[in-house]
Amino acid sequence: AQSVTQLGSHVSVSEGALVLLRCNYSSSVPPYLFWYVQYPNQGLQLLLKYTSAATLVKGINGFEAEFKKSETSFHLTKPSAHMSDAAEYFCAVSDQAGFQKLVFGTGTRLLVSP
Amino acid sequence: NAGVMQNPRHLVRRRGQEARLRCSPMKGHSHVYWYRQLPEEGLKFMVYLQKENIIDESGMPKERFSAEFPKEGPSILRIQQVVRGDSAAYFCASSPSQGRTNTEAFFGQGTRLTVV
Numbered sequence: 154a155q156s157v158t159q160l161g162s163h164v165s166v167s168e169g170a171l172v173l174l175r176c177n178y179s180s181s182v183p184p185y186l187f188w189y190v191q192y193p194n195q196g197l198q199l200l201l202k203y204t205s206a207a208t209l210v211k212g213i214n215g216f217e218a219e220f221k222k223s224e225t226s227f228h229l230t231k232p233s234a235h236m237s238d239a240a241e242y243f244c245a246v247s248d249q250a251g252f253q254k255l256v257f258g259t260g261t262r263l264l265v266s267p
Numbered sequence: 268n269a270g271v272m273q274n275p276r277h278l279v280r281r282r283g284q285e286a287r288l289r290c291s292p293m294k295g296h297s298h299v300y301w302y303r304q305l306p307e308e309g310l311k312f313m314v315y316l317q318k319e320n321i322i323d324e325s326g327m328p329k330e331r332f333s334a335e336f337p338k339e340g341p342s343i344l345r346i347q348q349v350v351r352g353d354s355a356a357y358f359c360a361s362s363p364s365q366g367r368t369n370t371e372a373f374f375g376q377g378t379r380l381t382v383v
Contacts, residue, residue, distance in 0.1 A: 157309075158326050162307075178378060191373075194376070195376055195377075196271070196358060196374035196375050196376040196377055197310070197358065197360075197374040198374070199372075202371075243309055243310070245310075254300070254312050254323060254325075255302075255310070255312060255372075255379075256312070257309035257310045257311070257373075259307075259309045260306055260308075260309050260341055
């Protein structure tokens, strides 16, 4: 069975500071990993995905994530936070390249202060 | 190209009533997935459908919940005899195909069901 653990239900940063959102996964097969962002009362938007190509994945809005098999991690980073980054972020894992059945973490709410 | 459309956005039902949630996938998409998000939790997979077929319903509660995706029209998630614990946000996602690395599932804005 697959699972995802997101450390920290809330992360607070100042505008311009580094953003680091943690995600660790458990999977018995090579995983496919995703980060989604959810703005209030909105659906989920795909930020980036890892599908066994490059281990450093660049996504939209300046976000990137690095797949580290030895650490079973897929942490999300952004060098400089912007106020508009305030949202809920979800890490998800799948055992297939297609998006059939995602297992989501519980989410991390990112708060950005001026 | 309109995105995934879900309606209604908000739905209030009394205990014991039925709730019908609709999802129109993006144009050209034949795969639909339903997820449920309970308060303060991540999304949980419920069911995966293709046109006229249920492919995977391993996340569906055994009773009161059903889903369909007819040849014509939207996908419907139906909850009979709702209880307070059914209160959640229900999200639908659609994709054009499966098993390809460049496939992306697009999510709708969700239906927020409140059972009173």
